[in-house]
Amino acid sequence: QKEVEQNSGPLSVPEGAIASLNCTYSDRGSQSFFWYRQYSGKSPELIMSIYSNGDKEDGRFTAQLNKASQYVSLLIRDSQPSDSATYLCAPWMDSSYKLIFGSGTRLLVRP
């Protein structure tokens, strides 16, 4: 089982729709979770972090965490073509002081 699993996509949504990106992780000890966005040819940049079960909202982005199910998701409301990128899920491993990145989900927002 991979440490972090994401659907590679591409996930294609029309402009204005809600994009839902999902991630599962294997380490039950993970307490902190990060979503990074990476445009083609660019470096990853942090979108959201979440530490507690439930939802965390920041503008058009909502991160959702369910530690019992070892599941974290990112919702993007009112998707824009500029949101087209690869989204990387990354749990923090307290036991080894490192982020483990998923392989990412490529999102395409159609105008």
Added chain:
Amino acid sequence: DTAVSQTPKYLVTQMGNDKSIKCEQNLGHDTMYWYKQDSKKFLKIMFSYNNKELIINETVPNRFSPKSPDKAHLNLHINSLELGDSAVYFCASSQSQVKSDTQYFGPGTRLTVL
């Protein structure tokens, strides 16, 4: 003012050569990292340093040797380059090693080994 900078941005070299990549951060962070992103976009940590001390040393060939002259700089030297070393190498920094602080990434160095 670039927070995390890397040089060079592109590096094209022949198999067997030795090359270095430099990284500098001006954020005042204590911890710096090297990541490798392969052709399938999988981003994997290689090394981390906290205040010039090596913390993480993943299963990386010993042809790769990091050096941290001070906490603002982390360089990566690669000996005897191989075709499989072709990838994008990202440097990153965070406030600390212990807490899960935000990591800020440099622009990356695209290494191509011919």
